[in-house]
Amino acid sequence: MNVLGIDVGGTSTRAVLVAADGRCLGYGATGAGNPTSSGTETASAAIVAAASAALERAGLAATSADVRAVVVAIAGGTAPSSVSIAEALAATGVAGEVSFESDVLATYCSGSMAADGYVLIAGTGAVAGRIRDARLDALCDGVGWLLGDDGSGFWIGRRVVRSVAAALDGRGPATALTRMVLDALGIDDASERRHGGRLDSQRRLVEAVYRLRPVALSRFAQLAFAASADGDAPAQRIVDDAADALATTIAAVIDPEVAGPVVLGGSILAQQPAIAERVVAAVRAAGVIGDVSTVGDGTVGAAVLALRHAGAAVDPDVFDRIASSLAALR
Amino acid sequence: MNVLGIDVGGTSTRAVLVAADGRCLGYGATGAGNPTSSGTETASAAIVAAASAALERAGLAATSADVRAVVVAIAGGTAPSSVSIAEALAATGVAGEVSFESDVLATYCSGSMAADGYVLIAGTGAVAGRIRDARLDALCDGVGWLLGDDGSGFWIGRRVVRSVAAALDGRGPATALTRMVLDALGIDDASERRHGGRLDSQRRLVEAVYRLRPVALSRFAQLAFAASADGDAPAQRIVDDAADALATTIAAVIDPEVAGPVVLGGSILAQQPAIAERVVAAVRAAGVIGDVSTVGDGTVGAAVLALRHAGAAVDPDVFDRIASSLAALR
Numbered sequence: 273m274n275v276l277g278i279d280v281g282g283t284s285t286r287a288v289l290v291a292a293d294g295r296c297l298g299y300g301a302t303g304a305g306n307p308t309s310s311g312t313e314t315a316s317a318a319i320v321a322a323a324s325a326a327l328e329r330a331g332l333a334a335t336s337a338d339v340r341a342v343v344v345a346i347a348g349g350t351a352p353s354s355v356s357i358a359e360a361l362a363a364t365g366v367a368g369e370v371s372f373e374s375d376v377l378a379t380y381c382s383g384s385m386a387a388d389g390y391v392l393i394a395g396t397g398a399v400a401g402r403i404r405d406a407r408l409d410a411l412c413d414g415v416g417w418l419l420g421d422d423g424s425g426f427w428i429g430r431r432v433v434r435s436v437a438a439a440l441d442g443r444g445p446a447t448a449l450t451r452m453v454l455d456a457l458g459i460d461d462a463s464e465r466r467h468g469g470r471l472d473s474q475r476r477l478v479e480a481v482y483r484l485r486p487v488a489l490s491r492f493a494q495l496a497f498a499a500s501a502d503g504d505a506p507a508q509r510i511v512d513d514a515a516d517a518l519a520t521t522i523a524a525v526i527d528p529e530v531a532g533p534v535v536l537g538g539s540i541l542a543q544q545p546a547i548a549e550r551v552v553a554a555v556r557a558a559g560v561i562g563d564v565s566t567v568g569d570g571t572v573g574a575a576v577l578a579l580r581h582a583g584a585a586v587d588p589d590v591f592d593r594i595a596s597s598l599a600a601l602r
Numbered sequence: 603m604n605v606l607g608i609d610v611g612g613t614s615t616r617a618v619l620v621a622a623d624g625r626c627l628g629y630g631a632t633g634a635g636n637p638t639s640s641g642t643e644t645a646s647a648a649i650v651a652a653a654s655a656a657l658e659r660a661g662l663a664a665t666s667a668d669v670r671a672v673v674v675a676i677a678g679g680t681a682p683s684s685v686s687i688a689e690a691l692a693a694t695g696v697a698g699e700v701s702f703e704s705d706v707l708a709t710y711c712s713g714s715m716a717a718d719g720y721v722l723i724a725g726t727g728a729v730a731g732r733i734r735d736a737r738l739d740a741l742c743d744g745v746g747w748l749l750g751d752d753g754s755g756f757w758i759g760r761r762v763v764r765s766v767a768a769a770l771d772g773r774g775p776a777t778a779l780t781r782m783v784l785d786a787l788g789i790d791d792a793s794e795r796r797h798g799g800r801l802d803s804q805r806r807l808v809e810a811v812y813r814l815r816p817v818a819l820s821r822f823a824q825l826a827f828a829a830s831a832d833g834d835a836p837a838q839r840i841v842d843d844a845a846d847a848l849a850t851t852i853a854a855v856i857d858p859e860v861a862g863p864v865v866l867g868g869s870i871l872a873q874q875p876a877i878a879e880r881v882v883a884a885v886r887a888a889g890v891i892g893d894v895s896t897v898g899d900g901t902v903g904a905a906v907l908a909l910r911h912a913g914a915a916v917d918p919d920v921f922d923r924i925a926s927s928l929a930a931l932r
Contacts, residue, residue: 348798348800348805349798350798374798374799376799401799402799408798408799409799410771410796410799411771411798411799411800412771412772412773413767413768413771413773414800415767415771415804415807415808416808416812418760418763418811418812418816418819419763419764419767419807419808419811419812420764420767420768420773422768422773430748433748433749434749434750437743437745437749437750438743438750438752441740441741441742441743441745441854442742442854442855443742443743443750443752443850443851443854466740468678468679468680468704468738468741469704469706469731469732469738469739469740469741470678470741470744474745475678477745477749478745478746478749481748481749482746482748482749486748486816489748520773521773524771524772524773525772
């Protein structure tokens with residue numbers, strides 16, 4: 273008996289075929305699979321392709337892979353296109369009921385087997401969750417770049433380009449970010465030339481930024497970390513504010529009656545331990561925070577949830593086997 | 603001898619036909635004419651339609667209207683589509699050289715004839731300008747919703763919806779804005795029902811907001827003013843921060859060597875005298891600020907600039923005649 277765990281993200285989609293004892297038999301990764309941002313067809317194709325790649329890697333045909341359950345971990349825990357995603361998976365010959373779970377729950381389950389606990393994810397977006405009785409009990413933020421995602425990669429990147437625009441016309445303090453952002457956008461104009469009252473470099477910044485999709489601003493977050501490490505005060509302020517925002521987000525889901533571990537996920541928390549430490553320190557005072565672990569994504573958790581859906585017991589040995597054998601496959 | 607002044611905006615385009623003595627002979631208004639946000643063809647059509655409406659109102663054919671100069675006041679003072687706009691105007695039979703001027707300069711010239719002075723505009727966007735020798739000497743902000751426009755209608759409206767999203771999941775304080783925004787979006791769900799850890803009303807807020815174009819969030823600015831007037835602290839904070847941001851923007855163009863009046867434009871400053879007063883008070887300390895006036899748009903200024911381009915003298919009598927006869931036509 274095997275199961276498929278599929279973790280769907282805004283930039284990549286990962287599938288893993290797992291045996292009842294936790295051995296990962298095959299793994300596949302494809303592109304963006306979020307139906308909200310990528311559309312149903314693209315998302316469905318990415319999910320199917322990731323599943324197929326995992327089966328192929330395992331050397332198994334879909335019809336003979338003995339798949340008892342499939343869990344698709346996805347933003348919101350459901351998708352308007354859930355039915356078509358399930359149909360597309362069935363069309364490949366994969367058996368087993370397809371269930372949809374929250375990607376936030378899957379990320380938590382990648383880092384902990386405790387029935388109660390907390391999870392904070394900060395990548396391009398940002399969201400916190402409270403887990404109670406192995407279910408998602410409350411969410412905070414995760415409402416996207418326009419409405420929230422406080423402290424996320426987009427949030428930081430947006431602050432970076434805005435601080436550069438402000439520095440160029442004197443609204444804001446000078447910052448090392450200016451040269452870094454202009455360089456990143458290929459704007460080599462260091463002159464003080466103005467046209468119609470506006471600095472040429474600022475005009476070129478405006479043209480370059482509005483050619484990007486808004487969420488693409490998250491790529492500038494790394495410049496804030498680099499400049500902050502070099503002592504640039506405006507960059508340090510952005511990073512500090514991001515840590516405070518993420519602390520506020522996770523604090524909002526802390527319930528004095530729910531004690532458990534904290535699982536941290538997403539590129540910001542994985543790559544910026546200083547932010548992760550500040551966030552955890554801020555919520556320690558609540559007294560219900562246990563172990564802290566950091567995970568890359570929700571793939572292990574999707575596999576755990578799929579095994580549970582198939583009725584298989586997931587004990588610490590099985591959990592460790594999933595994690596270690598998946599790491600070997602990647 | 604007559605001239606055409608055309609003020610091009612992101613939501614409407616206004617044209618006025620003016621005689622050498624300042625009498626406005628005809629006026630026409632059409633839709634959005636900004637080529638950057640609306641595209642060259644739409645913009646060009648709106649500009650031509652506004653000009654044609656002004657001529658028709660004056661009872662004159664384009665070929666016999668004796669138009670000596672046309673000034674198109676537009677964001678940036680130029681447009682990638684300047685040539686096609688000029689050609690489209692010429693094709694209607696309008697004679698006279700077509701010149702492009704900054705809409706910021708035109709707004710200033712709607713409120714003052716002084717060669718030196720300052721202008722601050724806060725509508726959907728926000729921008730400040732320093733005028734020296736009747737030319738735009740420096741600009742601050744006006745870099746759009748993603749990069750700046752601090753204190754603008756969009757900036758306030760974005761803060762409004764974000765404060766509601768934060769209040770709904772406990773990241774932010776409760777605010778009267780929540781009910782107001784949900785009502786404005788037709789979300790009548792007052793239950794505390796959650797799905798996948800998320801409050802239903804927040805989920806519906808997310809769906810409704812992402813269906814809007816980002817700049818459409820400016821419509822929620824008025825809710826901040828209403829809630830603030832009713833004593834809602836989070837709304838008051840947004841309005842205060844907007845006033846501070848606008849004060850910072852105009853402060854950045856103040857030059858101790860340039861003394862003159864301040865012209866205020868745009869819906870935020872025209873309709874919120876408390877904000878306008880705070881902004882002016884903040885820059886009074888510089889000691890170079892003279893009279894303060896508030897104008898609706900840049901139409902009068904476009905006419906003034908067109909008369910100057912035609913070589914006509916614009917004295918205080920001519921200026922007053924433009925303003926009063928235009929008001930009578932509108």
